[in-house]
Amino acid sequence: MRISPIVLPLGLTLAACAPVEPAAPVEAGHGMAVVKVTATYRERILLTPGHVFKVRIEDVSRADAPAEVLAEHTETLDGRGPPYEATLGFPRSQVDPRHTYAARAEIRDAEGGLRFVTDTRYVVLTQGARNEVDIVMVSARP
Secondary structure, eight states: OOSHHHHHHHHHHHHHTSOOOOOOOEEOSTTEEEEEEEEEESSOOOOOTTOEEEEEEEEOOOTTSOOEEEEEEEEEOTTOOSOEEEEEEEEGGGOOTTSOEEEEEEEEOTTSOEEEEOOSOEEESSTTOOSEEEEEEEESOO
């Protein structure tokens, strides 16, 4: 019984050193993949009620073609400040490990004018990318 104080810590150490597999889409049961998006902007302003926050997960693999939307989430902000969070789910069968997927976010005002938008590619799901992404949007107004 004197060996157990040595074996347990050794086993935990070896488990911690095990290689980590690339992230695969988190399954939410029944073959669903899930991506969690947190979006914010750097400006220190609070948007008035009526602004609409939209997040999409898109297949951006084809260079000269429009992106295919896998999932979309839209909500009215009603004066809430950032960060904004959304969890998007879609059938895992839509994910091709050879393709590239990206999360995009935007905020539009009550009249539909673009206020904040993603200007950087935020890769998710495949090619070692995670299923959680933090998006920083930029102002669409000069």
